[in-house]
Amino acid sequence: MSVQPENANTYGKGICPKDVLTLADCPSRLLLDQIADKWSVLVLAVLKEGPLRFNMIKRRLEGITQKALTQTLRRLERNGIVSRHVIPVSPIAVEYQVTALGKSLDQPFRALYEWTFLHLPEVERARQAFDERHSG
Amino acid sequence: MSVQPENANTYGKGICPKDVLTLADCPSRLLLDQIADKWSVLVLAVLKEGPLRFNMIKRRLEGITQKALTQTLRRLERNGIVSRHVIPVSPIAVEYQVTALGKSLDQPFRALYEWTFLHLPEVERARQAFDERHSG
DNA sequence: CGGTATCCAGCTTGATACTG
DNA sequence: CAGTATCAAGCTGGATACCG
Numbered sequence: 001m002s003v004q005p006e007n008a009n010t011y012g013k014g015i016c017p018k019d020v021l022t023l024a025d026c027p028s029r030l031l032l033d034q035i036a037d038k039w040s041v042l043v044l045a046v047l048k049e050g051p052l053r054f055n056m057i058k059r060r061l062e063g064i065t066q067k068a069l070t071q072t073l074r075r076l077e078r079n080g081i082v083s084r085h086v087i088p089v090s091p092i093a094v095e096y097q098v099t100a101l102g103k104s105l106d107q108p109f110r111a112l113y114e115w116t117f118l119h120l121p122e123v124e125r126a127r128q129a130f131d132e133r134h135s136g
Numbered sequence: 137m138s139v140q141p142e143n144a145n146t147y148g149k150g151i152c153p154k155d156v157l158t159l160a161d162c163p164s165r166l167l168l169d170q171i172a173d174k175w176s177v178l179v180l181a182v183l184k185e186g187p188l189r190f191n192m193i194k195r196r197l198e199g200i201t202q203k204a205l206t207q208t209l210r211r212l213e214r215n216g217i218v219s220r221h222v223i224p225v226s227p228i229a230v231e232y233q234v235t236a237l238g239k240s241l242d243q244p245f246r247a248l249y250e251w252t253f254l255h256l257p258e259v260e261r262a263r264q265a266f267d268e269r270h271s272g
Numbered sequence: 273c274g275g276t277a278t279c280c281a282g283c284t285t286g287a288t289a290c291t292g
Numbered sequence: 293c294a295g296t297a298t299c300a301a302g303c304t305g306g307a308t309a310c311c312g
Contacts, residue, residue: 020198021178028177028245030259031252036172041164042157054294062156065286070295080262091293092292101258108247109164115244116167122237123166126216174305190274201306206275227273228312 034079035105039064039072044098044105047082051097081105170215171241175200175208180234180241183218187233217241 023029034040039061046052046060058069073096076082081102087093159165170176175197182188182196194205209232212218217238223229 020196021181022198023174023178026177026181027252027256028249030256031248032172032177036168038159041162041168042159045157045162060156062158066295067286078263078266079259080266086294089293092295094294101255101262104255105251108244108251111244111247112167113164115241116163119237119240120163120166123215126237127214130214130216202275203307204305207305222274225273228275230274 034075035081037072037075039068040076043069043072043076044081044102047096047098047102048106051085051095054094054096057096076102170211171217173208173211175204176212179205179208179212180217180238183232183234184242187221187231190230190232193232212238 035044042061042064043057046057052060054069054073057073058064058066061069064072073082073084077084077096080099082096083099085095085097087095171180178197178200179193182193188196190205190209193209194200194202197205200208209218209220213220213232216235218232219235221231221233223231
């Protein structure tokens with residue numbers, strides 16, 4: 001997210017020029033807004049196994065609508081994360097696959113997943129404690 | 137996101153029991169839904185510098201409303217990412233700070249930030265190319 | 273100071289229908 | 293098959309007012 005490498009830090013201890021942070025300041029939003037939405041993560045998980053056609057992706061993703069899948073794929077394609085190949089047969093076939101850029105996301109995503117996996121119990125405890133505090 | 141360590145993989149090459157993925161299957165959403173929203177990232181960036189009181193955070197975050205900040209802080213608190221301390225003076229003072237759990241998020245976030253930083257030009261090229269394809 | 277309550281506009285979402 | 297079009301419903305987010 002807006003975590004910066006120590007030496008490229010434009011935020012930090014009040015040394016940001018304006019002394020305030022704006023949404024636009026945060027380069028990570030470039031990624032998060034586009035990738036961390038409801039479906040992108042799962043689409044990528046499915047496509048990681050190999051190229052798939054539209055309806056094949058749809059079948060592997062329980063509950064996604066045609067519209068949502070189209071939107072998700074378009075956004076991923078626009079950001080260079082997946083590529084789209086039209087195969088001119090009849091009826092038409094369209095194949096999607098993860099690009100090299102998309103594959104390079106695997107390492108950071110894995111780090112995030114591992115954090116979640118490791119700290120899930122702690123997060124759940126925190127939620128329980130909070131919910132109890134705010135009911136009793 | 138839904139990237140799994142190789143050996144804990146419940147998705148993978150069609151070996152998922154149901155052979156379909158549901159939103160609930162993806163443990164990463166636990167984190168992403170709650171942290172990757174519009175403001176959480178920036179709130180954490182500000183709080184990383186040290187504990188701050190409500191209105192001090194608000195002043196450092198250009199454009200955030202009182203309501204949005206309250207909601208963001210509550211969600212972060214519920215997930216154990218920040219903690220809230222009421223200082224019983226008059227008028228009342230409330231201090232927020234990042235917890236140990238919250239601090240442990242720094243590494244995965246840094247990985248993500250570094251990816252963004254490194255691949256920004258490529259993403260921007262992809263967007264330009266896409267936008268040209270879809271206008272001409 | 274640090275909130276909560278209320279109201280309302282706008283964006284997103286899903287269901288449905290239609291098309292090359 | 294792989295979409296686009298359309299429309300209603302719902303949730304989110306901002307503005308405003310008030311409270312302990």
